[in-house]
Amino acid sequence: MSVAADAGKKLLKLAMCQVMVGTDKVANLASARKAVQEAASKGAQLISLPECFNSPYATDQFPVYAEEIPASASELDAEKHPSTAMLVEAAKESKVFLVGGSFPEKDAEGKVYNTCLVISPEGEVLAKHRKVHLFDIDVPGGVTFKESDTLSAGDQVTVFDTPYCKVGVGICYDIRFAEYAMLLRQQGCKLIVWPGAFNTTTGPAHWELLQRARAVDNQLFCATASPARNPDSKYQAWGHSSIISPWGEVLATTEHDADIVYAEIDLGRADEVRTNIPISKQVRTDVYSQVKPAAN
Numbered sequence: 565m566s567v568a569a570d571a572g573k574k575l576l577k578l579a580m581c582q583v584m585v586g587t588d589k590v591a592n593l594a595s596a597r598k599a600v601q602e603a604a605s606k607g608a609q610l611i612s613l614p615e616c617f618n619s620p621y622a623t624d625q626f627p628v629y630a631e632e633i634p635a636s637a638s639e640l641d642a643e644k645h646p647s648t649a650m651l652v653e654a655a656k657e658s659k660v661f662l663v664g665g666s667f668p669e670k671d672a673e674g675k676v677y678n679t680c681l682v683i684s685p686e687g688e689v690l691a692k693h694r695k696v697h698l699f700d701i702d703v704p705g706g707v708t709f710k711e712s713d714t715l716s717a718g719d720q721v722t723v724f725d726t727p728y729c730k731v732g733v734g735i736c737y738d739i740r741f742a743e744y745a746m747l748l749r750q751q752g753c754k755l756i757v758w759p760g761a762f763n764t765t766t767g768p769a770h771w772e773l774l775q776r777a778r779a780v781d782n783q784l785f786c787a788t789a790s791p792a793r794n795p796d797s798k799y800q801a802w803g804h805s806s807i808i809s810p811w812g813e814v815l816a817t818t819e820h821d822a823d824i825v826y827a828e829i830d831l832g833r834a835d836e837v838r839t840n841i842p843i844s845k846q847v848r849t850d851v852y853s854q855v856k857p858a859a860n
């Protein structure tokens with residue numbers, strides 16, 4: 565390729581770690597750390613772990629596995645905050661941006677959240693995203709889940725800065741809400757990372773579709789990290805961690821076993837798609853704002 569053709573390229577190597585999660589928290593933390601080390605050794609610069617990487621995905625288990633997250637680095641205590649400590653160490657030792665999947669977080673009042681910590685290559689906490697939209701669904705004969713039985717919802721739109729681009733974060737069910745991803749695009753994101761754990765009912769129907777929809781709607785990259793499917797678990801994760809381009813192409817994906825999904829993304833591609841199809845300049849909020857929602 566010529567130098568001119570390379571001029572607009574801004575490359576970022578992503579790795580989505582599809583790790584196996586079981587009932588042993590210490591083992592879960594160790595396998596997450598090992599996956600981060602392996603991804604970094606292959607050159608990944610931004611790595612994500614899956615939703616709920618330290619605990620089984622079950623409402624009655626969230627309070628059992630929940631940990632407090634210290635308010636500052638000086639309060640970090642590896643005994644009391646083992647998951648935060650592992651994430652900080654893993655990002656620092658491998659010098660990577662680490663989207664720390666999620667784990668159940670307990671606040672000072674005892675409320676529990678499904679929380680993602682983002683750590684810089686220097687080991688600083690860059691962002692804390694508490695899942696905004698709780699996964700409460702009932703598909704008869706398929707899947708019934710009610711996170712709100714034990715979890716509280718977050719109330720923030722989460723973006724962090726890297727030298728590559730601004731990156732948005734959402735957790736699993738958050739991906740179903742087009743408005744959320746749109747706000748991330750409006751904040752300047754060219755990549756959204758979604759730790760998630762879809763299941764064998766909604767996964768085959770919607771997982772890839774939603775990622776591609778959010779990517780095309782907002783002309784940005786979407787990257788997802790799921791737990792591997794654990795045959796011993798009551799909740800059967802769909803797996804299929806993936807990386808999607810702003811054009812809606814699946815750049816990399818996998819099945820449901822433990823794996824790491826890699827892609828080197830060219831952030832210039834988001835600019836190109838936005839220039840070619842300039843929807844953000846053509847948007848007609850003046851028209852949409854005149855329509856009153858019908859009662860239904």
Ligand SMILES: O=C(O)CCC(=O)C(=O)O
Nearest residue numbers: 699736737761762763766
């Ligand atoms: O939206 C779905 O179908 C799955 C969502 C989910 O598993 C989650 O939010 O953890």
